Amino acid sequence: MNDHPLITRLQYGCRLDDRERQALRDLCTDVRDVARGVNIVRDGEKADHVNLIMSGWAARYKVLPDGARQITALLLPGDLCDLRCTMLARIDQGITALTPTRVAYIVPQAINQLEHTSAQIGHAMAWCSLVEHATLRAWIVNMGRRRAVERVAHLLSELAERMAMVAPNGMASHFVPLTQEEIADALGLTPVHVNRVAQELRGQAVISSKRGGFTILDLPALQAMGGFNGGYLNPHMIPAAA
Amino acid sequence: MNDHPLITRLQYGCRLDDRERQALRDLCTDVRDVARGVNIVRDGEKADHVNLIMSGWAARYKVLPDGARQITALLLPGDLCDLRCTMLARIDQGITALTPTRVAYIVPQAINQLEHTSAQIGHAMAWCSLVEHATLRAWIVNMGRRRAVERVAHLLSELAERMAMVAPNGMASHFVPLTQEEIADALGLTPVHVNRVAQELRGQAVISSKRGGFTILDLPALQAMGGFNGGYLNPHMIPAAA
DNA sequence: CGTAGGTTTGAGTCGGGTCAAGAAATGTGG
DNA sequence: CCACATTTCTTGACCCGACTCAAACCTACG
Numbered sequence: 001m002n003d004h005p006l007i008t009r010l011q012y013g014c015r016l017d018d019r020e021r022q023a024l025r026d027l028c029t030d031v032r033d034v035a036r037g038v039n040i041v042r043d044g045e046k047a048d049h050v051n052l053i054m055s056g057w058a059a060r061y062k063v064l065p066d067g068a069r070q071i072t073a074l075l076l077p078g079d080l081c082d083l084r085c086t087m088l089a090r091i092d093q094g095i096t097a098l099t100p101t102r103v104a105y106i107v108p109q110a111i112n113q114l115e116h117t118s119a120q121i122g123h124a125m126a127w128c129s130l131v132e133h134a135t136l137r138a139w140i141v142n143m144g145r146r147r148a149v150e151r152v153a154h155l156l157s158e159l160a161e162r163m164a165m166v167a168p169n170g171m172a173s174h175f176v177p178l179t180q181e182e183i184a185d186a187l188g189l190t191p192v193h194v195n196r197v198a199q200e201l202r203g204q205a206v207i208s209s210k211r212g213g214f215t216i217l218d219l220p221a222l223q224a225m226g227g228f229n230g231g232y233l234n235p236h237m238i239p240a241a242a
Numbered sequence: 243m244n245d246h247p248l249i250t251r252l253q254y255g256c257r258l259d260d261r262e263r264q265a266l267r268d269l270c271t272d273v274r275d276v277a278r279g280v281n282i283v284r285d286g287e288k289a290d291h292v293n294l295i296m297s298g299w300a301a302r303y304k305v306l307p308d309g310a311r312q313i314t315a316l317l318l319p320g321d322l323c324d325l326r327c328t329m330l331a332r333i334d335q336g337i338t339a340l341t342p343t344r345v346a347y348i349v350p351q352a353i354n355q356l357e358h359t360s361a362q363i364g365h366a367m368a369w370c371s372l373v374e375h376a377t378l379r380a381w382i383v384n385m386g387r388r389r390a391v392e393r394v395a396h397l398l399s400e401l402a403e404r405m406a407m408v409a410p411n412g413m414a415s416h417f418v419p420l421t422q423e424e425i426a427d428a429l430g431l432t433p434v435h436v437n438r439v440a441q442e443l444r445g446q447a448v449i450s451s452k453r454g455g456f457t458i459l460d461l462p463a464l465q466a467m468g469g470f471n472g473g474y475l476n477p478h479m480i481p482a483a484a
Numbered sequence: 485c486g487t488a489g490g491t492t493t494g495a496g497t498c499g500g501g502t503c504a505a506g507a508a509a510t511g512t513g514g
Numbered sequence: 515c516c517a518c519a520t521t522t523c524t525t526g527a528c529c530c531g532a533c534t535c536a537a538a539c540c541t542a543c544g
Contacts, residue, residue: 064383070383073379087369126329136378137304140312140314144385145310145430148532181490188387193531193532196532211540389499389500422523431500434501434503434524438524451523
């Protein structure tokens with residue numbers, strides 16, 4: 001039995017033995033609860049530790065001078081924030097909890113050392129960073145070349161896939177706990193228009209939605225509408241060399 | 243005197259001694275010319291080597307089923323493509339030369355070994371990857387929350403800054419060798435509308451343009467119009483620990 | 485209850501897309 | 515050195531997807 005999100009995550013990028021799993025567990029001793037709407041990282045702050053989402057949802061975002069907010073990443077359990085924070089003097093985007101969230105505060109030195117000790121873990125961390133990178137590119141394609149309905153469908157498809165990847169066996173839910181405004185901020189749309197898109201998707205029985213969240217009813221249809229290809233989330237991997 | 247783009251680039255992320263500089267030079271022995279419009283990497287291909295842009299401009303892009311193209315990154319001299327290509331079975335985006343380009347083909351093992359040998363170089367590579375990451379996020383903000391004129395202004399500002407960073411001392415030019423269509427594909431706009439934006443910017447004497455490229459006349463004005471803050475390209479760095 | 489955060493609705497506007505044609509550069513071959 | 519093909523840029527008319535503004539409506543929760 002393994003319910004630790006970091007272990008689940010890293011095992012997509014490598015094989016871990018018991019000792020490595022235990023070391024990862026030991027890494028996450030300082031866990032704090034963050035209420036919805038509270039900042040985990042503030043824009044402009046010095047980052048002195050790595051944040052790991054243990055449960056709940058968070059978002060990395062930027063607020064422009066005119067007050068507009070753009071979400072640049074949605075963070076799910078197992079997602080590491082600012083893994084290389086020791087290299088940066090200050091963070092240029094904030095991170096906020098979108099649901100009640102549990103966050104592990106990790107000392108960067110501990111991670112660095114662990115990566116050094118275990119080639120497997122180092123490899124898996126690099127792997128996570130690659131996937132993150134691919135996800136950012138997928139978002140750019142989504143925002144640049146798809147209409148609103150397709151964009152929403154694509155984003156929800158991505159989130160369904162990512163939830164399934166970190167959910168303990170078979171426990172995957174199809175509920176996305178984001179408000180329409182948060183979806184809008186992630187996709188470069190307005191809340192009003194996301195609302196209209198949501199109505200259309202509900203009309204086609206692809207999703208249902210209630211205050212504070214969406215439920216995916218027909219994932220294949222959603223993927224088709226968004227032109228979604230999940231390859232970037234779990235690309236076929238080549239194992240680390242010896 | 244140092245005219246090697248990779249060395250120039252890495253020295254933003256670390257200090258290098260003569261031996262390291264020489265090792266980097268030795269890395270780039272297999273240099274090939276790529277004509278404008280020719281693919282450096284094809285979507286779906288297996289990546290078996292790392293590409294380093296030695297001179298010229300290239301773009302990473304994705305073509306959607308309906309034929310629309312979205313550029314997800316513009317690559318300048320010193321930019322490494324798919325540094326971690328050994329981990330991926332196949333690439334999910336293509337790379338094409340936007341101008342006549344010289345590309346160094348590097349064996350991944352050679353890079354990995356060099357990173358291992360020199361902590362400085364390893365540090366600098368991680369640094370490059372951080373900056374790339376930050377640039378992707380800046381693009382998402384740009385596409386999501388800025389109007390067309392601002393977007394173009396922001397992109398040109400970024401490119402001016404990046405050119406200056408890799409140009410041999412004081413040789414920075416203010417010429418961006420991209421067609422209006424390429425700008426459009428990078429920003430999620432249509433060529434027609436980029437043309438109209440270009441006219442507006444010319445009207446304000448902020449840029450001039452001719453077939454196949456733009457010249458920046460008034461960089462501060464451009465930065466102001468785009469709400470550009472270049473911090474993400476060269477964030478204040480914390481040196482590697484011993 | 486009352487309030488605040490979230491959703492829904494409607495009317496009106498506009499930024500940017502679409503389509504199509506033409507003009508200017510550049511390149512190519514004879 | 516000229517005729518022709520190709521790219522790239524430009525222009526105009528029209529349209530539509532998404533934004534704006536503003537009000538009303540829920541619903542969870544204190």
